[in-house]
Amino acid sequence: MAVISLPHPTARRNPPAASYEALEAALRSAVRGEVRFDAGARAAYSTDASNYRQVPIAVVCPRDVDDAVEAVRVCHEHDVPLLNRGGGTSLGGECCNVAVVLDWTKHVRGVESVDVDARTAVILPGTTLDDANAVLREHDLIIGPKPATHSHCTIGGMVGNNSCGATAQWSGTTAENVARLEILTYDGRRMWVGPGEGDEDIRRALRELYDRYADRIATRFPDIPRRISGYNLPALADLDLARALVGTESTCVTVLRVEIRLLRPPPHLVTVVLGYPDIASAGDAAPSVATHQPIQLEGLDEKLLRYEREEHRPTEILDMLPAGRAWLMAELGGETPQEARAAAERLAGDRGVILEDELRERLIKVREAGLATTARTPNGPDAWPGWEDSAVAPERLGDYLRALLKLLDEYGYGATSLYGHFGHGCVHCSIPFDLTSVDGIKAYRSFVERAARLCVEHGGSLSGEHGDGQARGELLRTMYGDDIVRAFEEFKAVFDPRNRMNPGKVVHARPLDHDLRLGADYAPAQPATHFGYHEDDGSFARAALRCAGVGECRRSAPDGGVMCPSFQVTRDEEHSTRGRARLLFEMVNGGVIDDGWRSEAVRDSLDLCLACKGCRSDCPVQVDMATYKAEFLSHHYAGRIRPRDHYSLGWLPAAAQAAALAPGLANTIARSKTAKRLAGIDPRRSVPRFAPARIDRWLRKRKSPPGPLGPVLLFTDSFTTAFAPGIAAAAVGVLEAAGFEVVVPPRTVCCGLTWISTGQLGVASRVLRRTVDTLAPYLRAGLPVVGLEPSCTAVFRSDLPEMFGRDQDADRLSRQTHTLASLLVSRAPGFRPRLPGDEPVRAIVQKHCHQHAVLGFDDDRRLLDRIGVDVSEPASGCCGLAGNFGMTAAHRDVSLACAEQGLLPAVRAAAPDTLVLADGFSCRTQIDDANTGKRPRHLAEVLHAAVRGRRVP
Incomplete structure (x- = not known):
């Protein structure tokens, strides 16, 4: 097959990058961790799970907290933007920027201390939630909020986004669970903040800010469980700087450590599922179900379940649900199995289904797969975030859902599935926006502007847990008005007067239809390929776009899955399935990676892919990196000399037939160190013996x-x-x-x-x-x-x-x-x-x-x-x-x-x-x-x- 030149001649190009030689030299001198200015690292961090793409200046993986402090110092000296990043699963674009990205997840992890009596723990920001809870469960304690990404989201990221998850029905938001934060301002002030703590100059400035805006803060902030949009200015009433900084999305400070309050979980859990004729009726019923004090109260519609079946997920559990086209699933707890069961029976009555143990866990996994399930469906268009987590008062949820469905139908987005944390009035959805044409992008902007007004009319918050970033930062005036947005700007300026912390997000936000990962100029190369990519319309470029950024490949603790073995060892983003997919996306689009199939950056990223195919089943959108790797290697080495093991081990079946002629001699040769080296085989490896006869x-x-x-x-x-x-x-x-x-x-x-x-x-x-x-x-x-x-x-x-x-x-x-x-x-x-x-x-x-x-x-x-x-x-x-x-x-x-x-x-x-x-x-x-x-x-x-x-x- 002929070698196809990549990228496509009409592919987008990034504007010429400024010269950062002095910055690079300074970072390499000061930082003990990894400092990456290469195309591979910048490509891997060019986007998160959102619609946005902004190629970073560099990526730094600090070795420890003090190393991160040094990195911030160097960025300040060189006056360059800075972005702190955790799991990189944000849906609003807050985890991508033209900045130096500080990735905490590789090294700065761990539970530093646990105070069992006070029920608090001090945790490093790169620690994943599941890893932290694995330690805390030894004390019969956990961190309460549990996002669907709990296996790979980080404590620092949860603080940045004010994460919630399904269990916030019981635990409250992250802000309600944070006790204190150790923070670092861009100009180098390091301190612990919390009730009564913090730099006195900062506290004075924030006290004055609150006094100036107190009457408007009292009236413009909706009193709902999931008010995540904007900065948490009501926390300034008692100058709780920790709570005020939760949810600021790396736009104000760098979080160095988190002291978080812990909860004792109910030892026994049971789930009740109730059926309803439609999703709005389920929304109507949520407040009455919430009176049973569930730990989780989730809503699901029939579209979500249909999409999961179409994607061949293990959905046998869905056959056990009660009749209906929408469902509420309420998780109830108890100190004993009998107590939990009795609570479930009171709620279920004669129309609910009670699920326990493994069946309960299986249904929760179906719900947690919602984002990836709806991102790409076999029989429908791709769907995207952009209006994915609005929240209203639970008692107004049913009416809001009816109005939202009407608006979706008006714009031709009727295939959208609606589900979410209904006990808190939070609605999730991925919407089939057309983000590749001028008219489609205009419709996207028009829809989210109208949806924002609709949400505000129902007393809601534009974001119910995913934050604002770039997707909703521009819309905050719709929710809060000019005065409160001005207060947000002043709040940020107290900590970051030069606007160097994650600029263009939340406040002073870049337009929501700019910096799109696709955009009206999206024109990827469409090379001829060996594999058919039948589920991607025969397009390698579409296969490279398949990754939704959910980050399941970044799980830090083996849990019976396979994906992604090399990331589990190296913890490099480029060695995750997501990171490799990002590099392939950049390869076919051009800009950061311009040498197409010949790219050494892509080759190096794929080099540690074991071709295990674990991603084919474990990835929520079935990215098949083993196939993509084989395709890439085919073109990369076309007409070139390959690594020696490609000839020796790649041609093993032919060699085995030849060895059958004289197996004894073949074994003697194959086991010699000289032959191993010539064949590209590690001399320390034992080579299996050929059988005496075939x-x-x-x-x-x-x-x-x-x-x-x-x-x-x-x-x-x-x-x-x-x-x-x-x-x-x-x-x-x-x-x-x-x-x-x-x-x-x-x-x-x-x-x-x-x-x-x-x-x-x-x-x-x-x-x-x-x-x-x-x-x-x-x-x-x-x-x-x-x-x-x-x-x-x-x-x-x-x-x-x-x-x-x-x-x-x-x-x-x-x-x-x-x-x-x-x-x-x-x-x-x-x-x-x-x-x-x-x-x-x-x-x-x-x-x-x-x-x-x-x-x-x-x-x-x-x-x-x-x-x-x-x-x-x-x-x-x-x-x-x-x-x-x-x-x-x-x-x-x-x-x-x-x-x-x-x-x-x-x-x-x-x-x-x-x-x-x-x-x-x-x-x-x-x-x-x-x-x-x-x-x-x-x-x-x-x-x-x-x-x-x-x-x-």
């Missing part, structure tokens, strides 16, 4: 007896055939015992995985074409295909349709491919061997990333339970080897660090009689190479032992 040749000669369940095609993948023939033999024994006749391909075939993962897509396409043509007669006869290696099996399910499109035989192969477990569960329900012994056999199962992301693992669990295996899974997802990734010296540290997050400690700690199961060749190799003393087994080997009535050797 089992596929023996299987082709062998005649499988006919079985009552008919024939099944066993796909003899390159890894199993070359390195683990015993697994293939065990699988044959299992399939025949289950009642299948086993047939194998008449010649050597391959899925092309190693060529795909190294971006050699032309070769991969030819290899796959040969495989599809070879298997076509079996596929047309309806034979199921069984794969033993998860990564190879996943190619048929995922990569093959993307590469071959509507090819009928390729489609058959994709649809007819099974894992061993899924075939036995679905087609051999009577197959129920048992391992010997009265007690279940304990086992640690390392679920392969591609099983998690593409193939599913539920059938494996069912089958293992059926044969008498008690399964536990390590908390961390990826083993870290990931094919050729972990075999290279440059990736060694990251690879092993991924494994040490959960897998290897769990294996080492396992009892001697505990089995270790790992279907993935890479997973087994990683465990073997770590010298854990455990020999990992494939499911086929365990099943075969059960068939024979023997213990697993």
